[in-house]
Amino acid sequence: MLIVQQIAFIILLLAASFIFYKKIFSIRRNIFLGRDQEFTGDTSLRWKNVLLLAFGQKKMFKRMTPAILHFFVYAGFIIINAEMLEIVLDGILGTHRLFAPFLGSFYNILLGLFEILAFLVLVSCLIFLVRRNIIKVKRLTTGDLAGGWPKTDANLILITEVVLMSLLLIMNACDYNLQQLNADHYTQTGPYLISQHIAPLFSGLSEGSLIAVERSAWWLHIVGILAFLNYLPYSKHLHIVLAFPNAYYAPLEPAGKMRNMEDIQKEVLYMMDPAQAPTEVPADDNPPKFGARDVMDLSWKNLMDAYACTECGRCTDSCPANKTGKLLSPRKIMMDTRDRSEEVGANIDKNKSFVEDGKSLLHDYISVEELRACTSCNACVEACPVSINPLDIILELRRNLYMEESNVPQEWMQMSSNIENNMAPWKMSPDDRDAWTRG
Amino acid sequence: MMVKTMAEFMAEGTEPEVLFWVGCAGSFDQRAQKITKAFVQILNKVGVSFAILGNEEMCTGDPARRAGNEFLFQMMAYNNIQVLNGYGVKRIVTACPHCFNTLKNEYPALGGQYEVIHHATFLQDLINNGKIVMKGGGAFKGKKITYHDSCYLGRANNIYEAPRAVLEAMDVELVEMKRCKTNGLCCGAGGAQMFKEEEKGTTRVNFERSKEAVDTGANIIAANCPFCTTMLMDGVKNAEKEDSVQVLDIAEMIAQSLED
Numbered sequence: 001m002l003i004v005q006q007i008a009f010i011i012l013l014l015a016a017s018f019i020f021y022k023k024i025f026s027i028r029r030n031i032f033l034g035r036d037q038e039f040t041g042d043t044s045l046r047w048k049n050v051l052l053l054a055f056g057q058k059k060m061f062k063r064m065t066p067a068i069l070h071f072f073v074y075a076g077f078i079i080i081n082a083e084m085l086e087i088v089l090d091g092i093l094g095t096h097r098l099f100a101p102f103l104g105s106f107y108n109i110l111l112g113l114f115e116i117l118a119f120l121v122l123v124s125c126l127i128f129l130v131r132r133n134i135i136k137v138k139r140l141t142t143g144d145l146a147g148g149w150p151k152t153d154a155n156l157i158l159i160t161e162v163v164l165m166s167l168l169l170i171m172n173a174c175d176y177n178l179q180q181l182n183a184d185h186y187t188q189t190g191p192y193l194i195s196q197h198i199a200p201l202f203s204g205l206s207e208g209s210l211i212a213v214e215r216s217a218w219w220l221h222i223v224g225i226l227a228f229l230n231y232l233p234y235s236k237h238l239h240i241v242l243a244f245p246n247a248y249y250a251p252l253e254p255a256g257k258m259r260n261m262e263d264i265q266k267e268v269l270y271m272m273d274p275a276q277a278p279t280e281v282p283a284d285d286n287p288p289k290f291g292a293r294d295v296m297d298l299s300w301k302n303l304m305d306a307y308a309c310t311e312c313g314r315c316t317d318s319c320p321a322n323k324t325g326k327l328l329s330p331r332k333i334m335m336d337t338r339d340r341s342e343e344v345g346a347n348i349d350k351n352k353s354f355v356e357d358g359k360s361l362l363h364d365y366i367s368v369e370e371l372r373a374c375t376s377c378n379a380c381v382e383a384c385p386v387s388i389n390p391l392d393i394i395l396e397l398r399r400n401l402y403m404e405e406s407n408v409p410q411e412w413m414q415m416s417s418n419i420e421n422n423m424a425p426w427k428m429s430p431d432d433r434d435a436w437t438r439g
Numbered sequence: 440m441m442v443k444t445m446a447e448f449m450a451e452g453t454e455p456e457v458l459f460w461v462g463c464a465g466s467f468d469q470r471a472q473k474i475t476k477a478f479v480q481i482l483n484k485v486g487v488s489f490a491i492l493g494n495e496e497m498c499t500g501d502p503a504r505r506a507g508n509e510f511l512f513q514m515m516a517y518n519n520i521q522v523l524n525g526y527g528v529k530r531i532v533t534a535c536p537h538c539f540n541t542l543k544n545e546y547p548a549l550g551g552q553y554e555v556i557h558h559a560t561f562l563q564d565l566i567n568n569g570k571i572v573m574k575g576g577g578a579f580k581g582k583k584i585t586y587h588d589s590c591y592l593g594r595a596n597n598i599y600e601a602p603r604a605v606l607e608a609m610d611v612e613l614v615e616m617k618r619c620k621t622n623g624l625c626c627g628a629g630g631a632q633m634f635k636e637e638e639k640g641t642t643r644v645n646f647e648r649s650k651e652a653v654d655t656g657a658n659i660i661a662a663n664c665p666f667c668t669t670m671l672m673d674g675v676k677n678a679e680k681e682d683s684v685q686v687l688d689i690a691e692m693i694a695q696s697l698e699d
Binding site for chain 2 (some may be wrong): 026062126216254255256257258261264265267269271272291318320321323324325326327328369372373375376377378379381382386395398399400401402403404408409411412414415416419420423424425426428430431432433434435436437438439
């Protein structure tokens with residue numbers, strides 16, 4: 001009987017890992033649909049960002065309440081995972097609490113710590129559910145998150161974590177009861193810090209029933225975790241993985257600097273000095289594309305940003321345009337970019353390579369009105385705890401609108417023509433530039 | 440007003456310590472001209488040898504680039520770099536955070552390498568070096584003042600303390616808005632918005648920001664950017680507070696506080 005369980009466990013583990021691995025590779029492929037982007041600068045600064053922003057969650061602490069609750073869930077996730085090693089080995093080897101004999105009384109202390117964390121995760125997730133569904137915190141319940149998949153996704157994650165943590169505590173509670181009954185297999189470790197208080201709930205059960213509950217909780221917990229693992233790539237919860245590379249690739253230069261367009265540099269130089277321009281243009285020369293129309297025109301960091309977004313809405317909540325009722329929401333920019341990347345990925349899966357589908361990120365997902373509302377103030381960039389840059393995408397799409405589509409508001413046309421002819425955005429005579437010195 | 444151009448310095452065979460990049464707003468906008476003149480007054484008073492480019496200066500291209508017109512940006516940039524490099528300019532000071540950002544961060548990629556300083560930092564240095572002496576503690580001593588962080592000095596370039604140090608030197612009572620420093624709210628002008636009508640919304644960005652500033656109870660809103668100054672003045676007018684609340688650039692405040 002035990003051997004059947006062991007084989008079932010190993011098959012489950014391998015299958016779950018394989019499916020996860022495949023999906024992660026398809027996401028990796030989607031991210032690299034983006035164009036190349038060079039990353040220079042001090043590597044030690046990049047690791048510092050990983051430590052401070054990702055491990056240390058520095059930016060989360062701009063808002064204390066969610067920061068503390070989130071920190072519990074995060075610490076719980078990282079530390080309780082240490083116990084996963086024992087659970088997995090137990091499953092494979094058919095043992096029970098493999099590490100207990102080696103660690104002695106330290107085992108109990110360790111389990112106590114895990115239980116405290118599990119309890120904190122459980123409480124935090126319950127509070128998060130209340131914030132989303134009862135208090136209805138504005139940034140978590142309105143606009144892009146008002147309903148549909150994003151709302152369901154958020155609640156599913158929280159409910160799953162509540163269930164998983166409950167199973168862990170129930171399993172330990174039954175274990176303690178079984179220890180007291182001197183049941184076979186159940187190593188005497190003593191009561192655990194939190195679950196000993198739940199244990200009385202199960203104390204009336206027979207040994208057989210206790211074993212059934214304990215085993216069910218154990219199996220449901222591990223199956224739940226493997227299922228959750230495979231849910232990650234479809235969910236906003238993927239941020240638990242991508243927050244780390246995202247912090248590493250966070251720009252080190254001042255946020256105000258815009259990416260230089262080298263393609264245009266040549267054209268401008270030829271325009272200013274026609275003698276330098278090549279006399280013949282090679283026939284197979286593809287004219288460069290200006291700015292971004294679709295996800296393939298964005299950089300891979302832009303696309304990784306989209307997959308790293310957990311839709312917390314701090315960007316949108318700090319956006320001056322959004323705050324004053326404009327259509328722009330930086331969070332929606334990221335959600336749209338991910339959705340379109342997924343759509344393009346599915347297209348490639350189906351057709352082997354991308355087949356034109358008559359759609360693009362610009363227009364079909366993100367409207368001109370949204371893009372026009374941006375003041376390039378960098379509030380969204382500053383607000384993001386996982387170093388996502390919605391502004392970069394907005395500006396690349398604007399470049400496409402301007403230079404490829406000539407889709408430009410009349411006032412900006414006028415401004416450009418003033419700059420070109422009068423060297424100032426207003427219609428002023430360049431000869432009057434120094435007039436103030438005489439007045 | 441004693442202002443020499445780079446060309447004049449060159450004709451004399453000398454060089455100024457620093458080039459004052461006036462910017463389009465500082466040159467043409469009537470409100471911003473006052474900031475320009477105040478800054479020049481300070482430079483002359485403390486004896487900084489400076490020059491302007493005069494009519495050789497052109498738009499840096501910032502609004503064109505942010506609207507999406509990279510061609511025009513690069514044209515302007517190359518033209519300006521040609522002039523600046525022609526004069527061998529090494530140090531630039533400007534009272535506009537948009538010009539500051541473009542000159543400092545975006546010109547190097549096109550061959551323009553300069554030490555670029557925003558006037559907030561420049562004024563802070565003058566104060567620290569004892570060059571600026573206030574008349575009787577300054578014109579704003581003890582006055583309740585709030586400070587508006589411009590996006591292009593603040594988040595774009597991480598300069599939050601220099602302008603506050605300048606205000607502190609004037610012994611003002613600084614009351615911060617809830618959204619300040621890294622969380623500062625934009626005035627609504629950046630990203631070329633200055634040059635077009637706002638998109639449809641429930642209110643205007645500058646109305647929202649000005650209301651927040653007015654609600655601090657301060658009588659003066661200190662700024663460091665000609666666009667912010669214009670936007671905030673419009674917002675204060677909208678809140679019908681133009682009689683009791685003034686919007687001033689930190690350079691104007693220093694100029695009014697100088698010894699005669």
